[in-house]
Amino acid sequence: MNDAHTVTQPDSGTSTHLTVAPVAPGTGSLRPLGIDKVRISGGFWGHRQQLNRDAIIPHIARWQERVGWHANFDAVVNGTIAASRTGREFSDSEVYKLLEAMSWEIARTGDQELERRLQAIVDRIEPAQQPDGYLNTRHGNPGQPPRYSDLEWGHELYCYGHLIQAAVARIRSGHHDRLVEIACRAADHICDTFGPTGLAGICGHPEIETALVELYRATGQSRYLRQARLFLDRRGRHSLQDIEYGRSYFQDDIPIADAQVLRGHAVRALYLAAGAVDAAVEEQDRSLAEAVEHQYQRALRRRTYLTGGMGSHHQDEAFGDDFELPPDRAYCETCAGVASIMVSWRLLLATGNLGYADTIERTLYNVIAASPSTDGTAFFYTNPLQQRVAGQPSDPDEVSPRAHAQLRAPWFEVSCCPPNVARTLAQLATYVATTSTDGVQVLQYVPGEISAALGDGRHAHLSVSTRYPDDGEVAVTVVGAPRDSWTLTLRIPAWAEGATVEVDGKVAQAHAPSHTVHDAAAGSRITLRLPIAPRWTVANPKVDAVRGTIAVERGPLVLCAESVDLPDGADVQALRIDSTQPLRALGDGAAAAGTLLAPQEDTEQLYRPDAYAEDGRDIELPLIPYYRWANRGPSTMRVWIPTR
């Protein structure tokens, strides 16, 4: 066990464990680039990475300390945990997600002060681990429920999963420290306990599956891959109890390979899908990979909001039925956005389908970017597409008991989302580009540098300059390139009708999903022009909840109407948009549309025999990017606006 964390060649024979990135598969159509190979120098996401470092990560660390989630580990050591524990059953996992965010941030910036703070937290976790590797502050200590006595809700394996993901971030960034040792001891304990001849259980909340495959990739210890596969194979066989929400809530209703669509608790479903793709890729199990891709594709086609958000139910934080996508009760948990990006990214690497980068872009701009406040000290947990009643501001000094705080809250009783946002922002550079045997694929348009080793060992170095998404022009300068037989591929978003690519003065039409430039020489300049004029978007008529409405998008941004932009304190309920009039572009990704503002009287009957008259006065309605809503005080908001 002592060498469990030493980095060796994976059994698969591939060697991707040194990629400084959260996902480094042994096989696949495309290879990820480490965050040391892609530098985001500014712009939309550079600003958010800075905010993450300066505000979000410190805010999370401060709150976790304040609510006692770090002290829980001390109390395990002192033997006082049963009496003193604070937080929900999964609070350990939030500490581990913070460690993962810190780890990527340290890898990105080499911040030594952050390294010191990370080690200080590890100092408190390490002594709480039991000699056999068991580590949990809610179970298994004197006066607490026994280990693994509540697999439905105990979240022990889920917590290990996030511990392991943090350790993988350390290994991939070249550290082999105590955090890695703790995680490997825990992983070995899991294999010893839940192995083929052990306890035949699974965790109510998937996460351990992807974590164990990643730990296998990072350490080469194949028992971790085998254990992940065992958890995956055990799922869907009713080993967990039936509950009010049904076994579909934790995906224990149907074996993974037999399911037709993602269902149940959205984060659980997506973490499980990510783990299944990871295992399928390492084991070259094409049928498992195809089954999960089919389920995810169907979710994208029938169970996904325009923002990329997933989850239609508040009650069980779950996917709804096909086409059940209510904008006002959209749950769209921020963590489900993070999890959807995890699945899209894995499928993109496995299949080479750049369309998944469209989904990642949509989710990044309209879910992940919407969660933090402009100062990075408050967060959305749910991301509805309509706000009917202006919410009251959250108290910056109070924990919100509500996931659906009407305005962003500084902290939640269930605070999974803030650290999930933090780890995603810290690792963002890995999603910018990939490589293949003889090419580089640019997937996300951010200003910065891309230094790519092709599969055949040759190198390409690109410099990207753009104001995207405020502007549709993306200038790629080839700083260094192979002499010949290489390709530069640019993703063309599905919405980018009329995109062009100019190479050394020659302009060509570009079509989704991608445009490829061959043998661009060092020094050549390639200009991608994406049309980011505001555009109308309609929903499939099967989506009952938005019948008779229309939405406006601009580039990758979903726009919305917010009441603070309406005259005379009018409510967004009163809007009737005229989709026959042209849209007008405004600054900062905003737009304006001709609109009827109906009167606000509430005296009519709720139901009656004949149609209701709709009159009012014409205004030009400003529409702002969805990610910016609720930053100007209490307001009502809607993405889907009724048409005249």
Added chain:
Amino acid sequence: MNDAHTVTQPDSGTSTHLTVAPVAPGTGSLRPLGIDKVRISGGFWGHRQQLNRDAIIPHIARWQERVGWHANFDAVVNGTIAASRTGREFSDSEVYKLLEAMSWEIARTGDQELERRLQAIVDRIEPAQQPDGYLNTRHGNPGQPPRYSDLEWGHELYCYGHLIQAAVARIRSGHHDRLVEIACRAADHICDTFGPTGLAGICGHPEIETALVELYRATGQSRYLRQARLFLDRRGRHSLQDIEYGRSYFQDDIPIADAQVLRGHAVRALYLAAGAVDAAVEEQDRSLAEAVEHQYQRALRRRTYLTGGMGSHHQDEAFGDDFELPPDRAYCETCAGVASIMVSWRLLLATGNLGYADTIERTLYNVIAASPSTDGTAFFYTNPLQQRVAGQPSDPDEVSPRAHAQLRAPWFEVSCCPPNVARTLAQLATYVATTSTDGVQVLQYVPGEISAALGDGRHAHLSVSTRYPDDGEVAVTVVGAPRDSWTLTLRIPAWAEGATVEVDGKVAQAHAPSHTVHDAAAGSRITLRLPIAPRWTVANPKVDAVRGTIAVERGPLVLCAESVDLPDGADVQALRIDSTQPLRALGDGAAAAGTLLAPQEDTEQLYRPDAYAEDGRDIELPLIPYYRWANRGPSTMRVWIPTR
């Protein structure tokens, strides 16, 4: 305390305690008739009263015994309850609701076998009561949480409330037995414990308030009224903890008189409103009565489904925001329908506004009647207006862990609805007619006899013959009547445009809310003709969830489309109704409409720039009464149908 249950004159000086009815106010515009004064001889509701007696009540008694909710009382006596208790924290209340249903049924029919079964249950409850009157199987016994240690969720006072309502049914039907003694001991214990100088708490689930006022009305003990008022006055002052759903969940957010609308958990909100009206009526507190009426009226105008159902959220079983009325996620708990009838009835008696009888009729036909299966052995807990995915039949031998069983279930872990339906059906006759000083008001049209004592002591005896709602003709024969100066008032439903009343051959137009006939002599025959041709109904455009759709109603019945009536196994999702074509009446309250049946392919994108084509073939769509849906196996269903 020993004479607490002896029937004396209420302090208010009125004497209504002998009315064999669930609500007998000391004052008010209209007086209720006891179920001994109104005989329902058959028809729609006569059939359901028979089903209640033959199937529903025995089914409930059998299941409560089977799941151990009666045995819990034995286990308290044996001292084994802490280890052996079954059921949720409020299961005692379901036993008491069964006793109330049995009590009204015995009062209605004099069934001695049922009387024996009622006493057999009382035999098991009585010894579980502690010497000071405390009675609960979940708290306060050795090895259990202490009394009143969890007022948010403990439901102890809620359980007493239903115990007391059962006892009131016994008193009002002339029994002064041990059930009454148990309830009065419990009520005295409550007054001793929660009185002005006692524990200043309230129950997380209102119910005790209306029960204590009713017990005051039935016994004349004014301390019960004072205690009810104390609970009402304490509410809305944050004595209960904040929770994920907010204090509005149990209406502890705002004092009752200050609230603007019903909010939070629908059953809690409505039970509280009923208790507040009861107390306001007895204390002649006009401002409290008007505050509650305003809140209920606003709920009817903004937060009520076409069926009369209330509650838009599954998560917290709560009202949604104004105009948030999703048909697919409608919760519309059957118990909320029962509770809405309780509030409407109290407001009708207090104000004399017969419009409340419209609400009662709508809720009875489209919520209460929808819950039981045709054989009375399975029930709906939630009553959605759209079913997207055909549900699997429930196992007739299994307890459903799900409130939202897709098809009716025989029993639920939370089985509040079946006994609530049973007690409502058993007491139904009281809602048929009222009296005033010099008149009789016929509110619900059922075949049978009405024997009414007017406020001035004179008597009127009516015989009603009708096939309503299958037919709109209602024939009222005056069997006996005062010689002069009396009125017979017939409720005219708001939907009944063009109704007529024929008196001894003379026909007059009749308009909502009522039509009055003066001094009808004994032997005269009055014929009310209500137009029950199918009609179109549209929703206020503020109801986003049904924009672009239309519904069909017929008389008091809301109709729906069910997939089992569609050709080629088509789904209701494919329907586009043509509201420009006439509706055609079919038998059994059904109708048919010209409709486009769109193709069923699911391959289109979820979102796109341009409108989706809608084509298909024309069919004549059968629409059945909503209460009859899901009786022909798994199906999809919708009330609101998209227009062409």
